[in-house]
Amino acid sequence: MAQTAGKKHARSDSQTHEDYLRVQSELKHPSTKRAKQIDADTPYDQLEAILEQTRKEVKTRNVLHWFRSKDIRQEDNKGLHAASQKAREGGDSLISMYLFSPKDMEWHGTSPARSDFILESLRILKSQLEEKNIPLAILTAEGRGNKSAKVMQFAKENDVSHIYSSMEYEVDELRRDVDLAKKVQEEKDISFDVLHDQTVIVPGSLHTGAGGPHKVFTRYYNDWLGVTKKDPSLLDTCPLPEGNEKSAKQAHQKLFNSTISELPESKQFGSDEERDRIRKLWPAGNKAGMQRHADFLKHKIANYANYRSEAARDPSSRLSPYFSSGIVSVREILRNTKNFNKDKNFDAGDIGVVSWVREIVFREFYRQVTVITPHTSMNLPQNLKFDFVQWEDDEEGWKKWCEGRTGVPFIDAGMRQLNAEAYMHNRLRMNTASYLRANLLLDYRLGERYFAEHLVDWDLSNNTQGWEPSYTVFNPVTQAEKHDKNGDFIRKWVPELAGVERKAVFMPSERLGKEEFERLGYPYPHVDFKESAQRAKARYKRDLADADP
Numbered sequence: 001m002a003q004t005a006g007k008k009h010a011r012s013d014s015q016t017h018e019d020y021l022r023v024q025s026e027l028k029h030p031s032t033k034r035a036k037q038i039d040a041d042t043p044y045d046q047l048e049a050i051l052e053q054t055r056k057e058v059k060t061r062n063v064l065h066w067f068r069s070k071d072i073r074q075e076d077n078k079g080l081h082a083a084s085q086k087a088r089e090g091g092d093s094l095i096s097m098y099l100f101s102p103k104d105m106e107w108h109g110t111s112p113a114r115s116d117f118i119l120e121s122l123r124i125l126k127s128q129l130e131e132k133n134i135p136l137a138i139l140t141a142e143g144r145g146n147k148s149a150k151v152m153q154f155a156k157e158n159d160v161s162h163i164y165s166s167m168e169y170e171v172d173e174l175r176r177d178v179d180l181a182k183k184v185q186e187e188k189d190i191s192f193d194v195l196h197d198q199t200v201i202v203p204g205s206l207h208t209g210a211g212g213p214h215k216v217f218t219r220y221y222n223d224w225l226g227v228t229k230k231d232p233s234l235l236d237t238c239p240l241p242e243g244n245e246k247s248a249k250q251a252h253q254k255l256f257n258s259t260i261s262e263l264p265e266s267k268q269f270g271s272d273e274e275r276d277r278i279r280k281l282w283p284a285g286n287k288a289g290m291q292r293h294a295d296f297l298k299h300k301i302a303n304y305a306n307y308r309s310e311a312a313r314d315p316s317s318r319l320s321p322y323f324s325s326g327i328v329s330v331r332e333i334l335r336n337t338k339n340f341n342k343d344k345n346f347d348a349g350d351i352g353v354v355s356w357v358r359e360i361v362f363r364e365f366y367r368q369v370t371v372i373t374p375h376t377s378m379n380l381p382q383n384l385k386f387d388f389v390q391w392e393d394d395e396e397g398w399k400k401w402c403e404g405r406t407g408v409p410f411i412d413a414g415m416r417q418l419n420a421e422a423y424m425h426n427r428l429r430m431n432t433a434s435y436l437r438a439n440l441l442l443d444y445r446l447g448e449r450y451f452a453e454h455l456v457d458w459d460l461s462n463n464t465q466g467w468e469p470s471y472t473v474f475n476p477v478t479q480a481e482k483h484d485k486n487g488d489f490i491r492k493w494v495p496e497l498a499g500v501e502r503k504a505v506f507m508p509s510e511r512l513g514k515e516e517f518e519r520l521g522y523p524y525p526h527v528d529f530k531e532s533a534q535r536a537k538a539r540y541k542r543d544l545a546d547a548d549p
């Protein structure tokens with residue numbers, strides 16, 4: 001396994017004592033009492049309310065679209081389209097901007113793979129827009145707190161009358177937009193709007209019969225199917241932005257000259273080899289994402305319902321980084337999927353399509369959860385009682401988990417895939433997460449953070465929901481026997497076990513002696529998973545019984 005000397009970046013898979021201390025210090029969060037206050041008066045509601053006042057009628061001058069790391073594309077981008085239309089109404093130029101924030105990358109633990117993927121996609125987008133005489137200016141925010149001031153300064157310097165952008169649903173990002181909206185309120189001749197673009201159905205808008213937003217997935221899913229069937233226009237896409245006159249190149253020369261930022265040292269790859277390998281796995285830009293979807297429809301979706309949990313077959317679309325950075329539009333992807341499914345609704349036709357779209361609806365549901373329980377984006381579990389669990393302090397267990405050396409092959413295979421590909425198959429994500437919080441009884445937030453620091457597709461809503469603690473404890477042996485029947489996935493990622501007999505691959509400690517482990521160079525299990533699962537359940541029961549969030 002690659003060992004990176006010097007530790008200049010968080011991405012390295014060999015963990016030191018300092019890493020263990022650092023990652024613990026990054027798990028700060030508000031009290032559960034404060035979390036409830038935030039849930040009662042959400043930043044999302046605050047933003048929606050203030051936007052009523054900042055969507056103003058003002059004389060159109062230059063129109064700005066502010067790209068975020070969730071809408072890096074010109075195709076079917078609602079905010080960009082609205083900005084383009086406004087500019088056509090007789091304004092000067094359509095201009096665009098991306099605010100690069102190295103401090104936020106540190107704060108959120110963004111992985112080098114995701115950081116690079118975003119910058120490479122921006123590079124492609126910049127040149128596509130430039131062909132239409134639309135500049136994409138890259139600004140750098142020095143601190144985490146001065147972003148709205150920076151945007152306002154940019155708007156004034158460039159005589160912007162209208163600012164458009166796409167909604168981000170996490171607390172920090174919503175508060176940043178509220179902050180900018182307050183500044184816009186003080187200006188007579190600037191308008192600000194934030195559009196919903198990430199999902200087919202606006203998060204928070206699907207309600208139960210009693211009136212509150214759905215909190216249970218199956219009900220949300222059924223409702224989602226019904227609404228999209230009734231109103232197929234939800235999948236309508238918007239056109240590409242219209243270009244500026246050639247003269248815009250002269251008028252906004254400074255913006256055209258701005259260059260894509262360098263990543264801070266901690267976000268750079270450990271080596272050129274690693275960079276090239278990861279870029280090959282995850283080619284940047286919309287075209288690559290759409291091609292990936294077309295290939296998935298052609299070769300894999302028909303078997304998705306049957307094979308989706310069998311990681312060795314690599315059965316899924318691998319579109320998650322493209323969704324999480326908004327490099328592809330979910331509406332366009334679903335519209336193409338529907339065409340493939342002979343225009344049938346998403347609960348009919350090809351069973352692979354039905355099964356795959358259900359996962360996309362999970363993505364939409366988790367955005368609804370983030371909006372209605374904002375504390376989930378603040379390092380707190382959705383069920384606040386789990387904040388009262390007394391986790392173990394086990395540095396050795398932590399390191400072994402990170403490095404894929406727990407001695408439990410299914411877990412180690414998943415972690416090694418993550419370390420090598422900046423990606424892990426969903427079944428392995430479920431198992432490695434369960435192993436960390438239940439078998440090792442380590443604070444689940446340590447794992448959540450490690451995923452953020454390594455995944456190319458990190459997405460707060462999907463990741464925090466994936467890590468949400470519960471009483472469910474996966475048995476990594478029966479899981480492997482069921483979903484990796486021949487042990488192919490394990491053998492691929494844990495080559496030490498390539499030659500051992502099939503049964504021993506799933507749990508070598510049940511069939512091989514300790515000396516055999518030494519000979520193979522594979523670690524003996526750090527904990528007994530059956531015993532540790534019992535211990536976790538008892539611990540949860542004890543701590544949750546006394547918990548009073």
Ligand SMILES: Cc1cc2nc3c(=O)[nH]c(=O)nc-3n(C[C@H](O)[C@H](O)[C@H](O)COP(=O)(O)OP(=O)(O)OC[C@H]3O[C@@H](n4cnc5c(N)ncnc54)[C@H](O)[C@@H]3O)c2cc1C
Nearest residue numbers: 316317318319320359360363426429430458459462463466
């Ligand atoms: C502990 C844990 C952490 C996770 N962290 C992330 C994360 O940071 N980013 C992320 O995008 N997904 C995350 N997931 C969800 C899921 O594992 C990935 O979306 C999926 O594995 C990506 O592979 P794919 O694109 O081939 O998915 P496909 O199976 O092809 O699914 C298509 C799309 O549907 C969405 N999707 C699929 N499964 C889920 C799911 N369980 N929940 C929500 N959306 C889903 C994704 O956008 C995905 O790209 C996590 C799951 C767990 C259990």
